[in-house]
Amino acid sequence: MSRAFVKDTDADAVEDLPDRPVSEHPNDVTAEGLAQIEAAVAASQAALGAAQVAGDRAAMSQASRDLRYWSTRRATAHVVPDSDDTTQVRFGGTVTIVRDDGRKQTFRIVGEDEADPAKGTLSHASPLARALFGKTVGEVVPAGSGEAKIVAIGPGGKR
Structure with missing residues (x-):
């Protein structure tokens, strides 16, 4: 050859x-x-x-x-600096939701590389985070195949 x-x-x-x-x-x-x-x-x-x-x-x-x-x-x-404003969902802040099936979850919305939903952090680029931004307590947002109601908004900072 x-x-x-x-x-x-x-x-x-x-x-x-x-x-x-x-x-x-x-x-x-x-x-x-x-x-x-x-x-x-x-x-x-x-x-x-x-x-x-x-x-x-x-x-x-x-x-x-x-x-x-x-x-x-x-x-x-x-x-993005932490904010003490808890009137609406913001980057770095925490948000507690209740899903259609009754599951209550609390997430801190963070950057993509630091996100780990199992540890309570959610990427700002995720569909759920994008749906939550700017919303207030009591509002309902799409979450997966169902919906979720915002029940609490907390400030940013380490969890």
């Missing part, structure tokens, strides 16, 4: 991983969210350094990709 049809492989070569997708939504974050992003940048830098020392090209590729993502998120982060 001709060498023209044989792919040359370099055992040390590792292709760069594709970049992690970056959301098209504004990168609004809480102060805690910015701290989380900065910690992720530092962790990615440390992982890259360790991979370089070890000569682990796959780990270098992974760490480089993570560092590019977190550096972009840090560069575009816009810290």
